[in-house]
Amino acid sequence: xxxxxxxxxxxxxxxxxxxxxxxxxxxxxxxxxxxxxxxxxxxxxxxxxxxxxxxxxxxxxxxxxxxxxxxxxxxxxxxxxxxxxxxxxxxxxxxxxxxxxxxxxxxxxxxxxxxxxxxxxxxxxxxxxxxxxxxxxxxxxxxxxxxxxxxxxxxxxxxxxxxxxxxxxxxxxxxxxxxxxxxxxxxxxxxxxxxxxxxxxxxxxxxxxxxxxxxxxxxxxxxxxxxxxxxxxxxxxxxxxxxxxxxxxxxxxxxxxxxxxxxxxxxxxxxxxxxxxxxxxxxxxxxxxxxxxxxxxxx
Amino acid sequence: xxxxxxxxxxxxxxxxxxxxxxxxxxxxxxxxxxxxxxxxxxxxxxxxxxxxxxxxxxxxxxxxxxxxxxxxxxxxxxxxxxxxxxxxxxxxxxxxxxxxxxxxxxxxxxxxxxxxxxxxxxxxxxxxxxxxxxxxxxxxxxxxxxxxxxxxxxxxxxxxxxxxxxxxxxxxxxxxxxxxxxxxxxxxxx
Numbered sequence: 001x002x003x004x005x006x007x008x009x010x011x012x013x014x015x016x017x018x019x020x021x022x023x024x025x026x027x028x029x030x031x032x033x034x035x036x037x038x039x040x041x042x043x044x045x046x047x048x049x050x051x052x053x054x055x056x057x058x059x060x061x062x063x064x065x066x067x068x069x070x071x072x073x074x075x076x077x078x079x080x081x082x083x084x085x086x087x088x089x090x091x092x093x094x095x096x097x098x099x100x101x102x103x104x105x106x107x108x109x110x111x112x113x114x115x116x117x118x119x120x121x122x123x124x125x126x127x128x129x130x131x132x133x134x135x136x137x138x139x140x141x142x143x144x145x146x147x148x149x150x151x152x153x154x155x156x157x158x159x160x161x162x163x164x165x166x167x168x169x170x171x172x173x174x175x176x177x178x179x180x181x182x183x184x185x186x187x188x189x190x191x192x193x194x195x196x197x198x199x200x201x202x203x204x205x206x207x208x209x210x211x212x213x214x215x216x217x218x219x220x221x222x223x224x225x226x227x228x229x230x231x232x233x234x235x236x237x238x239x240x241x242x243x244x245x246x247x248x249x250x251x252x253x254x255x256x257x258x259x260x261x262x263x264x265x266x267x268x269x270x271x272x273x274x275x276x277x278x279x280x281x282x283x284x285x286x287x288x289x290x291x292x293x294x295x296x297x298x299x
Numbered sequence: 300x301x302x303x304x305x306x307x308x309x310x311x312x313x314x315x316x317x318x319x320x321x322x323x324x325x326x327x328x329x330x331x332x333x334x335x336x337x338x339x340x341x342x343x344x345x346x347x348x349x350x351x352x353x354x355x356x357x358x359x360x361x362x363x364x365x366x367x368x369x370x371x372x373x374x375x376x377x378x379x380x381x382x383x384x385x386x387x388x389x390x391x392x393x394x395x396x397x398x399x400x401x402x403x404x405x406x407x408x409x410x411x412x413x414x415x416x417x418x419x420x421x422x423x424x425x426x427x428x429x430x431x432x433x434x435x436x437x438x439x440x441x442x443x444x445x446x447x448x449x450x451x452x453x454x455x456x457x458x459x460x461x462x463x464x465x466x467x468x469x470x471x472x473x474x475x476x477x478x479x480x481x482x483x484x485x486x487x488x489x
Binding site: 009010083084259260 | 352356357377432472475
């Protein structure tokens, strides 16, 4: 972007939308269901909060259809904190996204944690001024979401389980393929595009830059400072913590510890210090025992 | 000359990338030891509340205060501008600000993300022939500046690039622009 290409004030440009994701790097985005929890998150050093009615662990337990949250609770959380507030829309539910944009949320998560509204299409995210984050389990899925206008990708993991294994699988898959593509020759890139079911120009961009065109964050299963350190060392640029904080026995110290772990993820002495005496983490679930795999949602 | 980038949270890697391109070999600053070794510092954009708390957690708040009082050349962008101000209007309780530039700023003064914008910024530096591409992300608004402050750029009458002594603060993000003139200028300052 150069000044010549700017004509007066422009909102909603790709640079402005991806720019906020850049500002969240190295930080922790926390799921909160009340203004009080949002305050705890902010006091603990969260870079942003995700406002929703139920954390993924409760959505999983309750079953039924999970939808966008009540605007009243989203507004209540916006009024309680000064950090960015994100909210979730169902996959393909562009009217929920329009409502969230009207509420002036800072980021929309088109999320597999809610029940999908469309079995074939995601939201056309270019049509919005507010930026979107989308989940991905592999590089092809990430590049398809970016082609649709996503300005941030988060590896999905398996939300609401407190089990980090799926997050690690997805991160390794995405970043591993990025590394392979940087080694591919120009003819092989056509095959990569075909195999990934992703647009060739984006595959070429990955080959040239060695990274996704947007920041890559990690979600789904992070419940300890060590988990945050693990995914950051694997290459995630920031972390989302859903149920992991407010389903633990003592949320505030755990939230602060995960924030410090994200920043100091390469320093085992600091990780050891912040991991002490945090009480019980959220109860975890084995992936093989799940009735519903949220990460399978998304096309 | 050793250039440091405060690497607690935010867009520190983008600043490093620009500085690398200019041949500056920047180091990440997360500890008092690393801070003690740098001759110049960039404080990036990010969330100022998060950076503020991490400064305390990592034992950097007092050492940074001392270095800034001692005239450490510093460039603060967005959240970095807030940390360099003397007053944060409607600030978060316990928000750190180090007073290196005598100004009052309002966090997110331009609004939420939907109001984030790009705009050309005319900068008063000798030899600059074109505007700088300003990218403002939930940016702070400078509400007032002291007599010692040199306003180097304004947008619609509001200061967006301010300097006092060796401290420079911008409410926009030069590290997001495809233009390295501000970083280059910062590295050239005595």
